Amino acid sequence: MKLSKAFPWLAAAVALAGVVFAMLPQGKVRGFAIHRYASLPVLEGGRVKPLDSVARNSLLVIRSQQSFRYEGRAISADEWLLDLLFRPQVADQQPVFVINDPDVLGLIGLKQTPDRYFSFDTLGPHLQDIQDQAMAAQSVDPKERTRFQTAVTNLYERVYLYYKLRNTMQLAGTQGLAFELQTLGTPEAAQRQADLAKLAQFRPLPPLPGQRPDAWESVGEALQKAAAGGTMHPDLPLFAQAGTAYASGDAQAFNSVTRQLESRFEAERPGAVREAGHEALFNRTEPFYLGMVIYVCALLALFISWMWKSEILQPTAFALLVAGAIVHTTGLAFRIVLQGRPPVTNLYSSAVFVGWGAVILGIVLERLYRKGFGTAVAAAAGFASLIVAQHLATDGDTMEMMRAVLDSNFWLATHVVTITIGYSGTFLAGALAIGWTFWRWIRGLSGAGDDPETGRALMDMTYGVICFALFFSFVGTVLGGIWADQSWGRFWGWDPKENGALMIVLWNAIILHARWAGYIRERGLMAMAIFGNIITSFSWFGVNLLGVGLHSYGFTTNGFTALMIFIATQVVMLGLCLFPPPMRGPGPRKA
Amino acid sequence: MTDTSLLRRLWKALGSFELTIVSLALLLALVFLCTIAQVHLGTLGAVKVYMHSVLVWWQPGTSSFSIPIFPGGTLVGAVLVVNLVVSTIQRLDFTWRKSGLWIVHVGLILLIAGKFAAGAFQIETNMAIEVGQTVNYVESPRHMELAVIDTTDPAFDDVYSVPDTLLEREGTVAIPGTPLKIRVKRFFRNATLSRLGPGDPPSMATTGVGTEVKVVEKPPVTQDNDINHTTAFIEPMAGGRDFGTWLVSTDLTTPQGFTYAGHSYRMLIRPLRIYLPYAITLKKFSHDVYPGTNIPKNFSSLIHLSNPNTHEERDVLIYMNQPLRYDGKAFYQASYGQGDRLSILQVVDNPGWLIPYISCVLVTLGLLIHFGLTLRRSMKRRQSQKKEG
Known part of the structure; x- marks a missing residue:
């Protein structure tokens, strides 16, 4: 096989090999098998997950990152959490709190510096101020809060999460869990046990044989039970030994106790161990992050292909897109299996799924038309939506439990999935239209002349995708109505989210009718498709910002700015689309 | 210009694409405005202003008059239905090619009709x-009633009820089945009650707990989760005499009543019961x-x-x-x-609850047929182009 034929395959294979490499477990840190300890299952937020997920999600909430550099070394979320649990004096010095708001910095007597990260020790003297301000702000309706009030409430919640984690396995500032086991019946111990039970962020002790599968216990509860004369949870002394070993730097002892804990869990709760292991693997691989990177590579290959070695690089870009789609799809499938839910359960997963839908559609278009446009818009849409997903993930656990009213796999699988495919379609049509705009400008400015064939192909693609989007958004909207009728008796209640979906349906219907009536041609169709992006972004995110629905404020301020920036870019695109540079006569036709 | 040509032009306009697109665009704008307005008006309030209305009214500043500035949801919906029906008759021919569109439009007409039916007949x-x-009644979340209860027989109560729509007129209401008449002296859709202070003017009530209570009128609630604290001053009358002026309100829990001709009556305002x-x-x-x-x-x-x-x-x-x-x-x-x-x-x-289900199936089916046929034609065209090329 010639190199030019093999190169695209090679590129895709390298990308996939990179993903496989990411799946390999990390090595020991300072001799400690931290990744094995972090794969142990715990109960947090109503579900069983590996400690690794607790670590990553907490660090994501507190620092907006899943790892950080400190004293010239990368600290993983797992290592950070173990320090916080057993060596709080170390963790307290690490700058994990990200603070951007200048007024909040002023409150704790700090100037705005290029380094926006602060340690718990730095915040320590001001905890009372932070709490007082946050309490005052919490009495204000989230919609009405000032930027400072929102920021200080947010900081308080992060400090509280940190504080709870710090006091989950043992109380910070005491002699540790082993000491609690020795002083079980003493009068002072009762208060410490109660504090531990109250502050526990997660429950590490699995239910014993004969107990309900969700009857996990916190350290404090287990100590209280033992102090009251009940049997001691058999895993508690092991956790105490592991804590002591970790704090004293005895890696050998820590690793051997961790192995003992592993085998006990295997025997007691094999299902929980297996699932936690899978989730830890999923966390480690970060398929959506890697997918995003591969999509960027595909885009770059495509851009270069327009100037150089098109015959090799265009197929390479497509091969990379397919590799990205494989990683994206596998990640999505893995999530579905882990969670036991359809793919879309919250805003985060809707972003992942919208991108996936657009990528798959783009691949189909590329196979049909082979102009490189399908690859371009698919890679761009996949990349953009995964970026959005990354930013939405900072709310915490992306696999949180479903509230009772949403707890219906049937409706999640039908209504939510179809409506999200509708979003994908509308965005893809908008992306194609933006692609058309760029193409038109580049041709106009470079004096390449008209190319009605490509224009026609792009229009066919956009038109087809709009039909597709109308179908799915209509069906999704009506299924939503039927779900509403099933769950609270009204088919249509003019709820903001319903209205948003209806707006997408109406807009796509307007485009198609305008096209059928002949009011719009190529340029008009493209302009309307770009406006579809604005409508879809409003329906998808905008309605959550109104505060009438059910969404957290953390997203509101940042989300509002992001949405406005997105809409502004779309307005610019709309202008570029409507007023393209003049085109000089038909260019040389390709044979 | 003759009448027939005018009629023909009107008929053409009613079925035109222009009208479809304008109506859809107006509806889109209304849905957007209705969504944004929910932040301040609540869902019910916004829907009332933008959707369940023929025209959207605007009250400039503090003035007392309102001017219509936009067609309301009911008007746009009605125009869309007419446009749908007329254009379906005018344009769509009975061919297989158009069968999908036929089904879609019939389904849409049914869907909008179902929405109108729900608005007219649905009771929540x-x-x-x-x-x-054990309960054998349901209560309205929006409407109140004045219940006059004959408690003479300890074994059961006879309940007579006056809906708030009748109280609102502030006239005299005869209670059927009893010799009683109720004169409504003041009615407040929403009010707050507080203890009468030393500087306040005396209460309108002459008897009962109301003599000690100050009533301040409030605008009716708009948010969906709030309820009106409906309040009234009433004067029960029977046999040519009156029993004084009483204050009744959803906020008063103290039982109040009087006796006439050996019958004991209790009066209270509560959510309308069915x-x-x-x-x-x-x-x-x-x-x-x-x-x-x-x-x-x-x-x-x-x-x-x-x-x-x-x-x-x-x-x-x-x-x-x-x-x-x-x-x-x-x-x-x-x-x-x-x-x-x-x-x-x-x-x-809601007697029409099944309609959306049927129309959903129709529209889905219609879209599938239509887009399926379109896709097949386009595939054939591309294939023949390829052969030529």
């Missing part, structure tokens, strides 16, 4: 039951959360349904996404309270 009420309690020919007993209410969180996992009410007319006696479990449909009504688990001892069921009476 609540049923609040405590564990162990009695059912059957009774529901709440046996158990469950509210589960995921362990270690406040995230609700499940709400359910185990009820006993007892209908003496049909001799039905059975238990039903109502939970999320699983309503009880009975006697033309649907009972949904809506809310809860009093430390999980009170279950609130939403009760919806």
Whole structure:
């Protein structure tokens, strides 16, 4: 096989090999098998997950990152959490709190510096101020809060999460869990046990044989039970030994106790161990992050292909897109299996799924038309939506439990999935239209002349995708109505989210009718498709910002700015689309 | 210009694409405005202004007059239906090529008609039951009534009710089945009550607890979860004499009443009740959360349904996404309270509930057929182009 034929395959294979490499477990840190300890299952937020997920999600909430550099070394979320649990004096010095708001910095007597990260020790003297301000702000309706009030409430919640984690396995500032086991019946111990039970962020002790599968216990509860004369949870002394070993730097002892804990869990709760292991693997691989990177590579290959070695690089870009789609799809499938839910359960997963839908559609278009446009818009849409997903993930656990009213796999699988495919379609049509705009400008400015064939192909693609989007958004909207009728008796209640979906349906219907009536041609169709992006972004995110629905404020301020920036870019695109540079006569036709 | 040509032009305009696109665009704008307005008006308020209206009115500044500035949802919806029907008759021919579009448009007409029907006939009420309690009525969340209860016989109460729409007129109402008449002296859709201070003017009430109470009128609530504190000053009359002016309000819980001709009457304002020919007993209410969180996992009410007319006696479990449909009504688990001892069921009476289901199937089918046929044609065209190339 010639190199030019093999190169695209090679590129895709390298990308996939990179993903496989990411799946390999990390090595020991300072001799400690931290990744094995972090794969142990715990109960947090109503579900069983590996400690690794607790670590990553907490660090994501507190620092907006899943790892950080400190004293010239990368600290993983797992290592950070173990320090916080057993060596709080170390963790307290690490700058994990990200603070951007200048007024909040002023409150704790700090100037705005290029380094926006602060340690718990730095915040320590001001905890009372932070709490007082946050309490005052919490009495204000989230919609009405000032930027400072929102920021200080947010900081308080992060400090509280940190504080709870710090006091989950043992109380910070005491002699540790082993000491609690020795002083079980003493009068002072009762208060410490109660504090531990109250502050526990997660429950590490699995239910014993004969107990309900969700009857996990916190350290404090287990100590209280033992102090009251009940049997001691058999895993508690092991956790105490592991804590002591970790704090004293005895890696050998820590690793051997961790192995003992592993085998006990295997025997007691094999299902929980297996699932936690899978989730830890999923966390480690970060398929959506890697997918995003591969999509960027595909885009770059495509851009270069327009100037150089098109015959090799265009197929390479497509091969990379397919590799990205494989990683994206596998990640999505893995999530579905882990969670036991359809793919879309919250805003985060809707972003992942919208991108996936657009990528798959783009691949189909590329196979049909082979102009490189399908690859371009698919890679761009996949990349953009995964970026959005990354930013939405900072709310915490992306696999949180479903509230009772949403707890219906049937409706999640039908209504939510179809409506999200509708979003994908509308965005893809908008992306194609933006692609058309760029193409038109580049041709106009470079004096390449008209190319009605490509224009026609792009229009066919956009038109087809709009039909597709109308179908799915209509069906999704009506299924939503039927779900509403099933769950609270009204088919249509003019709820903001319903209205948003209806707006997408109406807009796509307007485009198609305008096209059928002949009011719009190529340029008009493209302009309307770009406006579809604005409508879809409003329906998808905008309605959550109104505060009438059910969404957290953390997203509101940042989300509002992001949405406005997105809409502004779309307005610019709309202008570029409507007023393209003049085109000089038909260019040389390709044979 | 003759009349026929004018009519023909009107007929053409009614079925035109221009009208379709303009109506759809207006509807889109209305939906957007209605969504944004919910922040301040609440869902019900915004829907009333933008959707359940012929025209959208605007009141400039502090002026007392309003001017129509935009067509309302009802008008746009009606125009769309006419446009749909007329254009379907005018343009669509009975060919296989257009069969999908036919089905889509019939389905859409049905959908919009169903929405109108729901707006006209759908009645939403609540049923609040405590564990162990038996209830044979539903209550309106929006409307109040003045209940005059004959409590003479300890075994049962005779209830006479005057709806708030009648109280609002502030006239004299005869209570059927009794010698009583009620003169409504003042009616407040919404008000706040407080203890009468030393500087305040005396209360309008001459008897009962109302003599000590100050009433301040409030604008009616717009947010969906708020309720009106409906209040009135009334004067019961019978046999040519009156029994003084009483204050009645949803906020007054003290029993108030009088005696006439050996009958004891009690008066109160409460949510409008509609009695059912059957009774529901709440046996158990469950509210589960995921362990270690406040995230609700499940709400359910185990009820006993007892209908003496049909001799039905059975238990039903109502939970999320699983309503009880009975006697033309649907009972949904809506809310809860009093430390999980009170279950609130939403009760919806909508004779047209099946219409959206049918229209959904029709439109989906129609779109599938239409886009499927279009796709097949386009594929054929591309293939023939390839052969030529």
